[in-house]
Amino acid sequence: MALLNICVYPDPVLREKARPIDAVDGAVRKLIDDMAETMYNAPGIGLAANQVGRPVRLIVVDLQREDDPHGLIVLVNPEIVRAGGELVWEEGCLSVPEFFAEVQRHENVVVRGLNADGKAVEIQAAGLLAVALQHEIDHLNGRLFIDHLSPIKRDIFKRKWKKRLLEAPA
Ligand code: K1U
Ligand code: ZN
16 A cells, blocks of 8 residues: 555646546555555545546545444445535545635435445435535535635635745745
8 A cells, every 4th residue: 555645725636527437446446545545644534536636536535433333435436316404514625734614515415336346335424424425526526625615715715825835935
């Protein structure tokens, strides 16, 4: 397994619409293993393939909580097939480090995709798991959590980010 480099905003790969994966072969399984290791190392509770510079439709999610029965969720070509309710959650993103903001999401989602064995699976999720799945699927569509902010909050974010880039050591 290998640790992958996590692309940081405003890297253009984060704005690409990821392409579907044709077959869950050895190369895809290696990417799954490397992404899981990278997510645990970060640490994070999710990771989408675009975040490691590979614009293909693959996400990994693990809430890493004792009360979560799912453990590591791997979804190839994930699709939200049902969504309902609303909740607001304070989100972070490994590609937008050290910035957190409240985002409104669906409270419940049902997501279908393929697992690491290429088998069709369906995940029924609520609360944080539903939020994380929506956040990761957004990544596959080139969307970041900052895109959900009001124009004023997004503007504040952009100014803070510019300032941070200017202050960063060369
Ligand atoms: O996609 C990503 O950038 C990962 C992101 C996922 C996410 C977090 C919170 C709400 C929605 C989606 C993260 O994992 S940020 C880090 C984080 O939240 C965390 C890290 C360690 C323990 C617990 C949480
Ligand atoms: Zn993210």
